[in-house]
Amino acid sequence: xxxxxxxxxxxxxxxxxxxxxxxSMTDPYGSGKRKADGVADAINKLLTNLSIKxxxxxxVRDYYDVGVIAYGKRVEPALVGELTGVSLASISxxxxxxxxxxxxxxxxxxxxxxxxxxxxxxxxxxxAKAAGSTPxxxxxxxxxxxxxxxxxxxxxxxxxxxxxxTDGEATDGDPAVDAEALRALSTQDGNLLLFNCxxxxxxxxxxxxxxxxxxxxxxxxxxxxxxxxxxxxxxxxSAQREGFKVSEKSRGFAFNADLVELIRFLDIGTRPSxxx
Amino acid sequence: xxxxATAWWAPKSGNAASEYEDAYAVKPEALRFxxxxxxxxxxxxxxxxxxxxxxxxxxxxxxAGLHDFVAPLQAVWAEGQKGKATAWYSERKAxxxxxxxxxxxxxxxxxxxxxxxGDSCLFVLRAGKVLRAFPLERAEQFNNRxxxxxxxxxxxxxxxxxxxxxxxxxxxxxxxxxMTDALAQWFLVEAEMGRRPWAAxxxxxxxxxxxxxxxxxxxxxxxxxxxxxxxxxxxxA
Numbered sequence: 001x002x003x004x005x006x007x008x009x010x011x012x013x014x015x016x017x018x019x020x021x022x023x024s025m026t027d028p029y030g031s032g033k034r035k036a037d038g039v040a041d042a043i044n045k046l047l048t049n050l051s052i053k054x055x056x057x058x059x060v061r062d063y064y065d066v067g068v069i070a071y072g073k074r075v076e077p078a079l080v081g082e083l084t085g086v087s088l089a090s091i092s093x094x095x096x097x098x099x100x101x102x103x104x105x106x107x108x109x110x111x112x113x114x115x116x117x118x119x120x121x122x123x124x125x126x127x128a129k130a131a132g133s134t135p136x137x138x139x140x141x142x143x144x145x146x147x148x149x150x151x152x153x154x155x156x157x158x159x160x161x162x163x164x165x166t167d168g169e170a171t172d173g174d175p176a177v178d179a180e181a182l183r184a185l186s187t188q189d190g191n192l193l194l195f196n197c198x199x200x201x202x203x204x205x206x207x208x209x210x211x212x213x214x215x216x217x218x219x220x221x222x223x224x225x226x227x228x229x230x231x232x233x234x235x236x237x238s239a240q241r242e243g244f245k246v247s248e249k250s251r252g253f254a255f256n257a258d259l260v261e262l263i264r265f266l267d268i269g270t271r272p273s274x275x276x
Numbered sequence: 277x278x279x280x281a282t283a284w285w286a287p288k289s290g291n292a293a294s295e296y297e298d299a300y301a302v303k304p305e306a307l308r309f310x311x312x313x314x315x316x317x318x319x320x321x322x323x324x325x326x327x328x329x330x331x332x333x334x335x336x337x338x339x340a341g342l343h344d345f346v347a348p349l350q351a352v353w354a355e356g357q358k359g360k361a362t363a364w365y366s367e368r369k370a371x372x373x374x375x376x377x378x379x380x381x382x383x384x385x386x387x388x389x390x391x392x393x394g395d396s397c398l399f400v401l402r403a404g405k406v407l408r409a410f411p412l413e414r415a416e417q418f419n420n421r422x423x424x425x426x427x428x429x430x431x432x433x434x435x436x437x438x439x440x441x442x443x444x445x446x447x448x449x450x451x452x453x454x455m456t457d458a459l460a461q462w463f464l465v466e467a468e469m470g471r472r473p474w475a476a477x478x479x480x481x482x483x484x485x486x487x488x489x490x491x492x493x494x495x496x497x498x499x500x501x502x503x504x505x506x507x508x509x510x511x512x513a
Contacts, residue, residue: 052365
C-alpha cells in the first residue's frame with residue numbers, strides 16, 4: 001500500500017511550498033490585508049508549527065526537509081536570513097535559523113474560564129515581496145529539479161508534498177504539463193503529492209478538498225483542481241477526523257479558503273497520520 | 277496476597293534507549309504497580325510519565341483524588357523545565373506541556389483495583405483465560421486518540437470525566453499484565469483470534485529474550501512500531 005511509510009529521522013519526508021509573488025498578490029484579501037502578506041503569515045505559522053511538532057526534549061528532530069520557492073519577478077528559493085538561497089533545508093536548520101523573531105500577542109484560555117493575553121514569539125523566515133508576472137511553469141520546473149534528487153536519495157520515504165499557493169493564471173505556458181511531470185516523481189511509497197491553494201479575486205464559495213470541478217467559478221480554478229493530487233487514504237481520514245467533508249475523489253485543492261482555513265488545510269495536508 | 281513482579285521494556289525501533297518515553301514503577305511490597313506512555317509529539321514526556329508512575333506507587337491516589345495527585349507533580353515537572361527551554365521552539369513546546377497515559381493498579385486483601393487515563397491496558401488472567409481487559413476491551417478501540425494527563429493544568433479540563441476505574445477479586449495464580457498501547461493492541465488482536473498471547477510473554481525470562489521477541493513481532497508486522505512496556509504481576513497465596 002502506498003502512502004504508509006513511517007516518517008522518521010532515517011526516512012524523513014519533504015515539503016516544498018511554491019508561492020505566487022506576482023504583482024497581483026498586493027491586492028487586498030478578506031480583512032483588507034494584502035494577499036501576499038496573508039500568505040507570508042500563513043507560511044511562517046506553518047513553518048513554526050512544523051518546527052514545534054518536531055521538537056523533542058533534546059532539540060528538533062529531522063523528520064522533514066522543507067523549502068519555499070517564490071515565483072514572480074524571479075523564480076528563486078525564498079527563505080531569508082541564514083537560509084537565503086537554500087532550496088531544501090532540514091527542519092532543524094529551519095527552526096534554528098529564522099531571519100528574525102517578532103513578538104506578537106494572542107489570547108489564550110487561562111484555565112479559569114477567562115482569557116489571558118500572552119506574548120508569543122513569532123519567527124519569520126519569509127517576507128512578502130510581490131512584483132512581476134506569474135511564471136508558474138518555471139516554479140514547477142524548479143520544484144522538479146529540487147525534488148528529483150531528493151526522491152533518489154530517499155527511496156523509502158513518504159513522498160514529498162508540494163503546496164502551490166497562487167491567485168492567478170500562469171503567464172509562462174500551460175502549468176498542467178509541468179505539474180504532471182512533478183507528480184510523476186515518486187518514492188517506493190508513492191507519487192509526489194501536489195496540492196494547490198487558489199486565492200481568487202473571483203467571487204465564489206470557499207472550497208476545501210474539492211471532489212469535483214463543477215461549481216468552481218473560473219477556468220483557472222478548474223485547471224488547478226485538475227492538477228491537484230487525489231488525497232491518499234491516510235490524509236483523507238485525517239481530514240475527516242478534523243471534520244472536513246471529503247470523498248474518495250477529494251483532491252488537495254482549496255479555493256478562496258480564508259487564511260485560518262488555509263492554515264488548517266496546510267496543516268492537514270502536511271500531517272500524515274503516521275508521524276509518531 | 278503476595279505478588280512477584282517483572283518489568284520489560286523496549287524503545288521504538290530506530291530510537292535509542294535514551295529516547296524511550298514510556299515509564300513503569302513497581303512496588304510489590306505495597307502491592308502497587310503502574311505503567312505510563314509519554315506522548316511522543318510532546319517534549320519531556322518521559323519525565324512526565326516517570327513522575328506519574330513513581331507518584332502512583334508512592335501515593336496510590338483514589339480515582340476521585342487524581343486531580344489533587346497530579347497538581348504537585350505538575351509543579352515538579354515545571355521546575356524540571358526551568359532553564360532548559362532556551363530556543364524559541366523549546367519554549368513553545370514546553371508551554372504546550374507533556375502528555376502521558378497512566379494505568380495504576382493496587383491490590384488490597386483479595387481484591388485489585390485499577391485506574392486508567394488513556395490507552396495503557398490491564399489484562400487479568402485466570403486459568404488460561406483473559407478474565408478482564410481494561411480500559412479498552414477490543415483491539416479496534418485503539419483507533420481513537422486517547423485523552424491523556426497533561427503536565428499543564430489547563431489542558432486537563434476535559435480529562436477528569438474520562439478517568440476509568442474498575443476492580444475485581446483476586447485468586448492464587450492469577451496474573452495481571454500491565455502494558456502500553458502497542459503491545460496491548462497486539463495482545464487483544466491475538467486474543468480475539470483465539471490465540472494465547474500471554475503464553476509467549478510468559479516464556480520471556482531475560483531482557484534479551486524480550487527484545488528479540490518484540491523485534492520478531494515488529495518484523496512480522498504484528499506489532500506497531502512504538503515504545504513497548506510490560507509489567508507482569510504473579511499472585512501467590
